[in-house]
Amino acid sequence: MxxxxxxxxxxxxxxxxxxxxxxxxxxxxxxxxxxxxxxxxDGSAAVWNALGLDQGVRIVDVTWAMT
Known part of the structure; x- marks a missing residue:
């Protein structure tokens, strides 16, 4: 995760x-x-939605870390 x-x-x-x-x-x-x-x-639609991001943009800045 x-x-x-x-x-x-x-x-x-x-x-x-x-x-x-x-x-x-x-x-x-x-x-x-x-x-x-x-x-x-490369996030799923569910990840984009949970982050409140516009999927039409295609590339956005995010950070991530191993959980």
Whole structure:
């Protein structure tokens, strides 16, 4: 679990379902996804909603910590 905090003061605990371990791009096992950026969270709609964030923005600043 991690705790995610938005700049608006809202926070939520979230379960880590997967992590990206490649800066060169994903392999077939991971759907050949694009390379990972550093220190990002790809949150579900529930996380965005709990933080009161606009999903249309797509990228926002948050902080996170292992719980």
């Amino acid at each position: 991690i705790t995610v905090a938005a700049t608006n003061g809202a926070g939520v605990m979230a379960k880590v379902a997967d992590e990206c371990d490649s800066r060169a791009g994903g392999n077939g096992e991971h759907g050949r996804q694009a390379p990972c950026l550093s220190n990002i969270i």
